[in-house]
Amino acid sequence: MDDHERKQKESFVSRRALFKGAGVGVAGMAAAYALDKVGLLPDALTRGFSANKGFGEPPTDKMTYRTHPGSGDKISLLGFGCMRFPMLPQATSPGGTQIDERAAFALVDYALAHGVNYFDTAYTYHRGISEVVMGKALKRHPRETYFVATKMPGRLLPTLEQAKEMFETQLERTQLEYIDYYLLHNLQSVDVYQQVYEKNGVLEYLLEQKEKGRIRNLGWSFHGDEAMLEYILSRDVKWDFAQVQLNYHDLMHQYITPPALAAMLDALQVVPAQTQWMYEKVLAAELPLIVMEPLLGGRLARLNKKSLAILQEERPQDSAASWAIRYVAGLPNVLTVLSGMTYMEHLQDNIRTCAPFTPLTEKESGVLKSALDVFLSADNIRCTRCGYCMPCPYGIDIPEVFTHYNNCLDDELLPKDARHADYVQQRRAYLVSQERDVPELRRAERCTGCNKCVKQCPQYINIPQEMARLGKFVEELRVKG
Amino acid sequence: MKYIRILLATISFVGLALLFVDLSGVLAPYFAFLGKWQLVPAILSGSAITIVLLLLLTFLLGRVYCSVLCPLGILQDGISRLASLDIMSEEGGRKRRKKRFTYARGNTLLRALALALFVVALLGGIPLLFGLLEPYSAFGRIMGTLFAPIWGVGNNVLADVAQRMDSFAFAPVPIWQKGFAALIGAVATLAVIAVLAWRNGRTWCNTICPVGAALGLVGRYAVLRPRIDSAQCVSCGQCEAVCKASCMSAKEKRVDASRCVACFNCLKVCRHDALHFMPSGKKSHTPAPKEPVKQPNMARRAALTGLVSGVASGVVTLAAAPLKAAGRDPDAPVPALTRKEITARNVPILPPGAAGLHFFESRCTGCQLCVSACPNQVLRTLDTGKGMLQPTLSFEHGYCRVNCVACSAVCPTGAIRPITPAEKASTQIGRAYVRPERCIVTTDKVKCTVCSRNCPPGAITLVGEGELKMPVVDNERCTGCGACEYLCPSRPLAAIYLEGNREHRKI
Structure with missing residues (x-):
């Protein structure tokens, strides 16, 4: 046998071996799949690796539904929030109006196809364009396949006439005959509530609309102080539901108001409702709950490295967002969990979490708590990028300034000590990324401290004070280097 | 020697150019010395050692300063070289270079006048005048106002790429118009020297530049300089054709050392071993015969003076329109x-x-x-x-x-x-x-x-x-x-x- 022949033979042999190997592999996979199907595969092997978790297309038929006790509506556990539609590159801010309709439609279609049937918008989202785009997207689907929620912007202090006009406008924008879930938007203070809904008679008008069937369920969304919650729960009105901010960040730890913030709140004469207290109240009132900010505006979807590592240690394939959603979805009385999903990947991840939904085990709750403890040991600002503070009359891009800082903190790029080994590199990263993320005339040091934003922030961030702190921090970085 | 000259010139030119366009601040400390070796800056800063060294250098080797250290001179050489390339390509297959330069009698009066004007401006405190005439500063304005923004755009492109790659190697830099008068001055200076260098090599250096004139005074007595050995020279004119300073007369077998910028181009082209860079010999002092006076090109001179005075007078006050910063919010303008x-x-x-x-x-x-x-x-x-x-x-x-x-x-x-x-x-x-x-x-x-x-x-x-x-x-x-x-x-x-x-x- 000459050399050439030998080589050929060898190659045959190796090819045969290859086929054999492949056959074994396929058989093995099939076996594993079958075992998994009948639930015989050891839990340790499948943990985090099961077929509909992290791999492939999310299922279209596994969505968890919950029934609204009043209307009997079967609502998907995942609700679609329309405050964070994808934006065209020219306008990336939450307050902008340039929605990328093509991408938004794709999201809505995909959500419906995968069992999501609750869509939440508001008069003010994307400056009114959110209602329009959502309406357009849903118009292409049968009316009985989805529920729509929108809201009366009480904070704009409408008169009765204006409120009527707003409601008609909303029906026009959404191209709907009736609204399934209608909310008094963002109840913050008793004064505003009394002025708009009682004195101006807007509540009476909305109840009339409910009589007429143009509103099927009437409720409210709440960001306010204790007095407001006590007041709304004591009214002689049959509320069909309530929309509240719930997430593990706010519920798992006792939020202690820093002294400076306390001073500010004193000046504003508000006592923000503690989340735990608020949740107990609404539970006692036996209201079906729609959860907003389950991810705190994305903050809980983008944890810092250390806390994310704790979660991934437990479930390698699960996102931080999925933990947050599983936590709130497991709370009593929760009807649906709203998530403002900008990207298809957000939507797919959330669908995987809710189709089907599995509550956190006791052990997992403990893991989540320890991750949160690590997360809270960092000095993050609680901004959710909702953009209610904007536009700043003096041009500061408040959400962008806070996001840049938080991101640097999460990525462990926040320069602390000049003697630290990574100081030079971190300092450069911080300054260069600020250069990129926040335009020169919109940075923290330019905050005038006029305090106009303070009353707008649903998270009660002392914005001017944080701006002064960050401005000083950056200036020190520049001067020290 | 020519290649040494080109090498050194390239180093100092690139160094100085980087000094002006580099935005990172990393290079400045390494090249700042090149600025301090410039003659007028050295005089102004009272750096006696630098002045003495430069004068000594000129006395020994002629005006090598103009060829190796002066960035404006090197820039002119570059432009002139481009012009030569152009001519060569026109010539098609012919290897021989066209006779680019011819001998011209030095315009001593204009040089003396420019130098005098400069000195008066310096002593009398007329910054605009001495600022415009000073070659290193003219170069600085050209680089700082014309090329730095281009460099900045390039940097920002890189910064954008770096951002996409999650790298902090390049930071974006703001690019803005840092002075209208300087820009006009730079454009005018560049236009003048570009035209002059394209046509006649080092005309600027030998008629207008006060530093050229001053060094010429010393260079006239330079120890080492290109000298024509009249015994060997056949007056073929090769050296004259490559002399960008137009200081070489093949006919008279004479070199005007006050205008020679020691570029050594002539040494390389002489095929008759008649040109040497050497100390003063006995034979060199043949008295200059009365030469047929070459009529100065009046039109060119008029254009030149016109341009220069245009720079001086034509500077316009900048009415800066406020730059519209990119506001995100279309319906609420924020002042x-x-x-x-x-x-x-x-x-x-x-x-x-x-x-x-x-x-x-x-x-x-x-x-x-x-x-x-x-x-x-x-x-x-x-x-x-x-x-x-x-x-x-x-x-x-x-x-x-x-x-x-x-x-x-x-x-x-x-x-x-x-x-x-x-x-x-x-x-x-x-x-x-x-x-x-x-x-x-x-x-x-x-x-x-x-x-x-x-x-x-x-x-x-x-x-x-x-x-x-x-x-x-x-x-x-x-x-x-x-x-x-x-x-x-x-x-x-x-x-x-x-x-x-x-x-x-x-x-």
């Missing part, structure tokens, strides 16, 4: 998002290190090196007044941070003397004044703490009843850094602005 207009000041604010107005104005040649080097975007060039082309502090794009002494470190003329950050922190270059009628506390009736909160020496206090407090300045503590003016939200002009000190003082 604070527009760039401030340039504040008119009675006394320009000079960088710390410049002792005072008189001292500075009589030394600065307007080379723009400090303007290019300023990492805080606070220096720009004056467009009007006595200090035209000279730098001033202007707070539309930044303010003068206390830790930074970049301008004083690079200034080659000593107009901005070297100082330390500690000295800077206790130097007052200007004072802040409040214009209450512009303050947003008055106009918008809101609280504002920007100026007092951001004042580095803490010289601003807020006074008044309740929330609406107005700023007041402690002018014994103010350093004149401009943080308040830069950050003030009032538009189009700040409600707190700086006025320069004629004499800088310790606080």
Whole structure:
């Protein structure tokens, strides 16, 4: 046998071996799949690796539904929030109006196809364009396949006439005959509530609309102080539901108001409702709950490295967002969990979490708590990028300034000590990324401290004070280097 | 020798060019010495050693300074070389170069006049005139105003790529027009020298440049210089054809050493071993015969003078339109998002290190090196007044941070003397004044703490009843850094602005 022949033979042999190997592999996979199907595969092997978790297309038929006790509506556990539609590159801010309709439609279609049937918008989202785009997207689907929620912007202090006009406008924008879930938007203070809904008679008008069937369920969304919650729960009105901010960040730890913030709140004469207290109240009132900010505006979807590592240690394939959603979805009385999903990947991840939904085990709750403890040991600002503070009359891009800082903190790029080994590199990263993320005339040091934003922030961030702190921090970085 | 010359010239040219266009501030410390080796800056900074060395160099080797150290000269050589390439390509297959240059009698009068004008301007304190004539500064303006923005665009493209790659290697830099007069000066100078160099090589250096004229006085007696061995020379004219200084007469077998820039091109082309770079020999002093006078090209000269005077007179005041900053919100214009207009000041604010107005104005040649080097975007060039082309502090794009002494470190003329950050922190270059009628506390009736909160020496206090407090300045503590003016939200002009000190003082 000459050399050439030998080589050929060898190659045959190796090819045969290859086929054999492949056959074994396929058989093995099939076996594993079958075992998994009948639930015989050891839990340790499948943990985090099961077929509909992290791999492939999310299922279209596994969505968890919950029934609204009043209307009997079967609502998907995942609700679609329309405050964070994808934006065209020219306008990336939450307050902008340039929605990328093509991408938004794709999201809505995909959500419906995968069992999501609750869509939440508001008069003010994307400056009114959110209602329009959502309406357009849903118009292409049968009316009985989805529920729509929108809201009366009480904070704009409408008169009765204006409120009527707003409601008609909303029906026009959404191209709907009736609204399934209608909310008094963002109840913050008793004064505003009394002025708009009682004195101006807007509540009476909305109840009339409910009589007429143009509103099927009437409720409210709440960001306010204790007095407001006590007041709304004591009214002689049959509320069909309530929309509240719930997430593990706010519920798992006792939020202690820093002294400076306390001073500010004193000046504003508000006592923000503690989340735990608020949740107990609404539970006692036996209201079906729609959860907003389950991810705190994305903050809980983008944890810092250390806390994310704790979660991934437990479930390698699960996102931080999925933990947050599983936590709130497991709370009593929760009807649906709203998530403002900008990207298809957000939507797919959330669908995987809710189709089907599995509550956190006791052990997992403990893991989540320890991750949160690590997360809270960092000095993050609680901004959710909702953009209610904007536009700043003096041009500061408040959400962008806070996001840049938080991101640097999460990525462990926040320069602390000049003697630290990574100081030079971190300092450069911080300054260069600020250069990129926040335009020169919109940075923290330019905050005038006029305090106009303070009353707008649903998270009660002392914005001017944080701006002064960050401005000083950056200036020190520049001067020290 | 020619190649050594080209190598050295390339090094110093690239070094100086980088000095002006580099934005990172990394290279400046390494190349700043090249600026300090320039003759006029050395004279102005009183650097006796440099002057003596340069004169000695010229006495020994002729005007190698013009070929190797002067960036404007090297630039002209480059342009001239391009012109030669052009001619060669026209010639098609023919290898021999067209006779580019011919001997021309030196215009001693014009040279003497330019030199005299320069000296008078220098002594009499007419910065615009000596600034325009000085070759290194002319080069600086060309680089700083014309090429630095192009470099900046390139950098920003890289920064954008870096951002996509999650790298912090390149940071975006702001690009803005840092002085209209300087730009016009640069364009005009570049146009003039480009035309002259394209056509006749080193005409600028031998008719207008005061440094050329001055070094010519020494170079005339240079020990080593190209000399024609009349015994060997056949007057073939090869050397004359490559002499960009037009100082070589093949017919008369004579070299005008006062104009020779020691480029050594001639040595390489001579095929008759008749040209040597050597010390003065006996035979060289054949008295110059009366030559047929070449008629000066009057049209060219007229055009030249026209251009030069055009530069001097045609400088226009800049009416800076406020730059529209990119606002995100289309339906709520925010005045604070527009760039401030340039504040008119009675006394320009000079960088710390410049002792005072008189001292500075009589030394600065307007080379723009400090303007290019300023990492805080606070220096720009004056467009009007006595200090035209000279730098001033202007707070539309930044303010003068206390830790930074970049301008004083690079200034080659000593107009901005070297100082330390500690000295800077206790130097007052200007004072802040409040214009209450512009303050947003008055106009918008809101609280504002920007100026007092951001004042580095803490010289601003807020006074008044309740929330609406107005700023007041402690002018014994103010350093004149401009943080308040830069950050003030009032538009189009700040409600707190700086006025320069004629004499800088310790606080």
